[in-house]
Amino acid sequence: MTENASIKPLFESFHSQNLSLPNRTVMAPMTRGFSPGNVPGEDVAAYYRRRAENDVGLIVTEGTGINHPASVSGSSIPVFHGESSLNGWENVVKEVHEAGGKIVPQLWHVGMTRQVGDLPNKNAMPVGPSGLTLDGEKISEPMTEQEVSDMVEAYAQAAADAKRIGFDGIEIHGAHGYLIDQFLWEQTNQRTDKYGGDLTSRTRFAVEIVEACRNKVGPDFPIIFRFSQWKMNDYKAKIANSPSELEKILQPLVEAGVDIFHCSTRRFWEPEFEESSLNLAGWTKKLSGKPVISVGSVGLDGEFTSGTSANTTSLDGLMKKLENDEFDLVAIGRSLLMDPAWVAKIRDGRADELKPFSKEALSTLY
Numbered sequence: 001m002t003e004n005a006s007i008k009p010l011f012e013s014f015h016s017q018n019l020s021l022p023n024r025t026v027m028a029p030m031t032r033g034f035s036p037g038n039v040p041g042e043d044v045a046a047y048y049r050r051r052a053e054n055d056v057g058l059i060v061t062e063g064t065g066i067n068h069p070a071s072v073s074g075s076s077i078p079v080f081h082g083e084s085s086l087n088g089w090e091n092v093v094k095e096v097h098e099a100g101g102k103i104v105p106q107l108w109h110v111g112m113t114r115q116v117g118d119l120p121n122k123n124a125m126p127v128g129p130s131g132l133t134l135d136g137e138k139i140s141e142p143m144t145e146q147e148v149s150d151m152v153e154a155y156a157q158a159a160a161d162a163k164r165i166g167f168d169g170i171e172i173h174g175a176h177g178y179l180i181d182q183f184l185w186e187q188t189n190q191r192t193d194k195y196g197g198d199l200t201s202r203t204r205f206a207v208e209i210v211e212a213c214r215n216k217v218g219p220d221f222p223i224i225f226r227f228s229q230w231k232m233n234d235y236k237a238k239i240a241n242s243p244s245e246l247e248k249i250l251q252p253l254v255e256a257g258v259d260i261f262h263c264s265t266r267r268f269w270e271p272e273f274e275e276s277s278l279n280l281a282g283w284t285k286k287l288s289g290k291p292v293i294s295v296g297s298v299g300l301d302g303e304f305t306s307g308t309s310a311n312t313t314s315l316d317g318l319m320k321k322l323e324n325d326e327f328d329l330v331a332i333g334r335s336l337l338m339d340p341a342w343v344a345k346i347r348d349g350r351a352d353e354l355k356p357f358s359k360e361a362l363s364t365l366y
């Protein structure tokens, strides 16, 4: 029961066409590197289960690699193909469902951020729209059209597998400068075929992925699309410089079958464009007509890319935006990394028990 009226908006139920949740909280996707051999084990399942037991509305898993040899960097990042990894994920779903939670996998390909020689497939070269790293260095050949369509199919297969093993939907990772975002971003996409050029053409890869996933999972299975303006190497980067540019990206994605947009920012309170105080999620909701997830330093006084510890802060500003319907759902990252009971503590008015974020949370499955 909600004891504190000021946090009421966070504990209203959420209902959209394909997804209903008991409250507005979402666990943000966070790479952990605790899956030896790329297989999520019992400890990973228990880690997600703890969040479900403590009333997180929707869990988005850490990024998990689609079926391509260069989709992830490292042998402890979970993948989403092959019998043992998919069995591991099926167990994660079982644990979360037993605890009454809902969970979607974040489908990921790192693209050109992979270093040559990275595990688990040392000989797999990084791939991307133009073979360019985020800093513009040419490392490999641009993906051929055949490679692009095989990649689209790999996302679709992952979506089908997610549905088959019991997940409650999927999230497609189109943010932060990874593969899909490398197509969206002018700096990394210098193609002159149908996947490059203007914003509409740069969005085509993402659109084909969403369409292919939608075809595999049918009309009722939730598809969330995560995107960002910022890139890992450039926090000021933008794929849309104005609301009308943002609309050019969103509209075809809506038509392709996105149910919910997850708009990744580092600080949720920052206005996205000059025209109003709306943040990226607020603009996305307004322009797309779809429900949106906002994220970025909820409950903390420092953003995650600073890599340092952060103290807890008031949720008043967040509640105001939620109450104004600027966005529908709120993803929480580091606060939930540190403390599986963050949501329950907020709900029960136990703010004095919240823990400040410490970097130790990165090396432990609390």
Ligand SMILES: Cc1cc2nc3c(=O)[nH]c(=O)nc-3n(C[C@H](O)[C@H](O)[C@H](O)COP(=O)(O)O)c2cc1C
Residues within 6 Å of the ligand: 028, 029, 030, 031, 032, 062, 063, 106, 173, 175, 176, 226, 264, 265, 266, 295, 296, 297, 298, 300, 303, 304, 331, 332, 333, 334, 335, 362
């Ligand atoms: C350890 C860590 C790993 C992350 N891994 C991912 C990831 O796999 N996929 C993704 O989209 N975002 C990732 N992020 C970004 C978070 O999802 C979130 O957007 C960010 O931490 C901001 O939320 P916060 O300020 O509440 O922590 C990661 C963040 C952290 C701290």
